[in-house]
Amino acid sequence: MSGSGDRGNAGVRHDADERADGDDTATSADRVGVGPWEGPWPDGDHWDPELLEHGDRRNVVDAYRYWRHDAIVADLDTRRHDFHVAVENWGHDFNIGSVIRTANAMGAQAFHIVGRRRWNRRGAMVTDRYQHEHHHLDAAALAEWARAEGLALLGIDNLPGSVPLETFDLPRRCVLVFGQEGPGLSEPMRAECQAVLHIEQFGSTRSINAGAAAAVAMHAWVRRHVFDQHP
Structure with missing residues (x-):
């Protein structure tokens, strides 16, 4: 047996990438998620600067919007x-x-x-x-x-x-x-x-x-x- 963990998560995929992986028909008109963060950026190591700047279109629950991928995995691991x-x-x-x-x-x-x-x-x-x-x-x-x-x-x-x-x-x-x-x-x-x-x-x-x-x-x-x- 071998484990591949979460398979090389050095970076996250942004915009519609995650939606497109599961739905080749996805367009800008039906993209999920949220746009760029409005107002001063929040403090905390779990935030992803690129997502805050460009928006978060990933297939994640609202509680994880703008979080770094590895931070989400780490939080899930606690529960x-x-x-x-x-x-x-x-x-x-x-x-x-x-x-x-x-x-x-x-x-x-x-x-x-x-x-x-x-x-x-x-x-x-x-x-x-x-x-x-x-x-x-x-x-x-x-x-x-x-x-x-x-x-x-x-x-x-x-x-x-x-x-x-x-x-x-x-x-x-x-x-x-x-x-x-x-x-x-x-x-x-x-x-x-x-x-x-x-x-x-x-x-x-x-x-x-x-x-x-x-x-x-x-x-x-x-x-x-x-x-x-x-x-």
Whole structure:
């Protein structure tokens, strides 16, 4: 396993760059963010002078407007949650980016790519730059890392023998593992997971989108450990 951290953040990308990474149709008319800072500049090392001067068009919440990239990552590190997210990457699935974007929104500790190191970042909308990224060669390597860290490996897939996510007591320290759209979790990954959980469905479709399933699973962890506050 190797970790790539936040992948060379010596500088930040300004204006519409982050929006454009996730949406090639973005124009000046629908650019997100704010313009140049009005009035005297604020004091503090976390402010980015270039953003204050030219505006902040990044895909960040308002509380982080005009902040340096590394300052945002450092602040997030003080309040990330105890769950990790892992995604198998065998076919350059677009949904991986969606999973990582949700991992950022839900405050995951880190995300892990299993298989091919290069993955389809388009759907992440640049949110991966604010997360910690790790790579694992295969399921066995991820499992070895999780055991060393004391993390439960939990697969999310609607497989025979899987148990409902809704009634499973999600541990605080865990890795939620997702397969690819279509094939789902690989056989080796299923064998490494302590449990495989499925999301109950009530319609006619056999499965739901991998990105949607990941969002449901992560939010289930948030409800259990952030809002319910069970011991």
